[in-house]
Amino acid sequence: MSRTHSNIVDRKLEHIRICLEKSVEMPTTTWFEEITLIHKALPEVDLDDIETSVEFLGKKLSAPIIVSSMTGGHKISRNINKAIAKVVEDLGLGMGVGSQRAAIENPELEYTFKIVREEAPSALIMGNIGCSQLLRDDFIHIARRAVNMIDADALLVHLNPLQEIIQPEGDKKFHGLTDRLRELTSAMTTPIIVKEVGCGISMEVAKILEKCGVYAIDISGAGGTSFAAIEKYRRKEDELMAAIAETFTTWGIPTALSLCEVRYATSLPLIASGGIRTGVDIAKAIALGADITGIALPVLRAYYSKGEEGVRLLLIRLIEELKICMLLLGVREVKELKRVPLVFSQKFRNYLQQRGIVYTDEVRRRGGYC
Numbered sequence: 001m002s003r004t005h006s007n008i009v010d011r012k013l014e015h016i017r018i019c020l021e022k023s024v025e026m027p028t029t030t031w032f033e034e035i036t037l038i039h040k041a042l043p044e045v046d047l048d049d050i051e052t053s054v055e056f057l058g059k060k061l062s063a064p065i066i067v068s069s070m071t072g073g074h075k076i077s078r079n080i081n082k083a084i085a086k087v088v089e090d091l092g093l094g095m096g097v098g099s100q101r102a103a104i105e106n107p108e109l110e111y112t113f114k115i116v117r118e119e120a121p122s123a124l125i126m127g128n129i130g131c132s133q134l135l136r137d138d139f140i141h142i143a144r145r146a147v148n149m150i151d152a153d154a155l156l157v158h159l160n161p162l163q164e165i166i167q168p169e170g171d172k173k174f175h176g177l178t179d180r181l182r183e184l185t186s187a188m189t190t191p192i193i194v195k196e197v198g199c200g201i202s203m204e205v206a207k208i209l210e211k212c213g214v215y216a217i218d219i220s221g222a223g224g225t226s227f228a229a230i231e232k233y234r235r236k237e238d239e240l241m242a243a244i245a246e247t248f249t250t251w252g253i254p255t256a257l258s259l260c261e262v263r264y265a266t267s268l269p270l271i272a273s274g275g276i277r278t279g280v281d282i283a284k285a286i287a288l289g290a291d292i293t294g295i296a297l298p299v300l301r302a303y304y305s306k307g308e309e310g311v312r313l314l315l316i317r318l319i320e321e322l323k324i325c326m327l328l329l330g331v332r333e334v335k336e337l338k339r340v341p342l343v344f345s346q347k348f349r350n351y352l353q354q355r356g357i358v359y360t361d362e363v364r365r366r367g368g369y370c
């Protein structure tokens with residue numbers, strides 16, 4: 001394995017280790033707590049009649065939940081991918097694989113990703129490359145290889161400028177990405193979904209992405225895993241860089257706000273991720289305008305605490321919580337969540353007002369399946 005390949009693999013393993021041992025979630029929140037769902041004491045619906053299934057990318061999901069991109073590229077990540085894939089196949093959910101860059105540069109590592117399609121022949125599976133791959137001359141070829149490697153239903157392209165800048169081996173060039181994204185969406189038949197990695201997407205960026213022809217946006221907002229926090233621990237020997245990373249641990253648009261920004265700006269299908277931790281968070285995200293939700297860090301931790309069974313229990317818990325929440329709101333189907341009354345705190349309303357966002361009920365209902 002060349003130095004570059006092993007560097008990427010080592011870094012990804014270090015990320016996993018730090019995520020398990022340290023506190024890597026943002027000290028600030030998603031702002032979901034600034035939104036209140038109104039309890040309905042007369043639900044007029046039976047728990048057994050509640051239907052959590054939705055359709056996304058032409059596939060039926062048993063609940064609006066995917067496991068967000070995390071791993072691949074090493075024997076250890078192959079085992080994590082295998083467990084997650086098996087569970088999402090069994091439960092009828094979906095997943096994104098971690099960045100496929102290591103396997104694109106070294107085909108010997110492809111097996112760590114291919115296992116996902118082997119274990120989940122029918123689930124919604126998404127490939128993953130980083131925006132820095134788009135700046136290479138052969139970027140279309142790279143994107144096709146990522147898709148073909150796992151027979152992906154869509155390709156996620158992650159935008160991670162903060163992470164790249166604060167990690168020593170990160171890419172520092174971002175000029176020209178918009179043009180490359182436009183070229184990518186016209187060259188590919190597979191849908192392209194752009195995602196952040198924990199800093200959120202603004203309405204200005206969402207409009208650009210829509211013009212570029214992306215199929216959907218995964219906002220991956222602030223309030224969950226912070227790559228600046230991960231970097232702070234990775235670089236603890238380098239006092240200056242650790243301090244800089246610390247400064248940016250709260251950087252980004254909180255998930256609930258990013259969701260409003262993007263839903264206001266576009267009618268594209270939306271994935272809400274970044275700090276989604278409970279079925280109530282999922283219900284709030286859908287009520288605000290998301291089509292489905294993504295969860296990363298808790299899945300990794302569940303795998304390390306109880307293996308495949310841990311991942312299964314976590315995802316079942318989220319589905320059950322969503323169901324209970326739907327019952328307590330008196331809704332039978334997921335799309336009805338977009339019609340339940342919401343109360344926004346004054347702080348939340350101030351933010352929307354200053355951003356010129358008029359968040360009407362009609363705006364909440366834009367999107368994929370509503």
Ligand SMILES: Cc1cc2nc3c(=O)[nH]c(=O)nc-3n(C[C@H](O)[C@H](O)[C@H](O)COP(=O)(O)O)c2cc1C
Pocket residue numbers: 015016019068069070071097098099128156157158195196197198220223224225273274275276294295296297298300
């Ligand atoms: C260990 C780890 C590795 C990750 N690797 C990737 C990656 O390769 N590509 C990507 O797009 N996002 C990656 N992410 C970001 C997640 O997909 C997600 O956007 C982010 O962690 C926010 O979700 P969370 O708060 O539920 O963890 C990674 C996250 C974690 C925790």
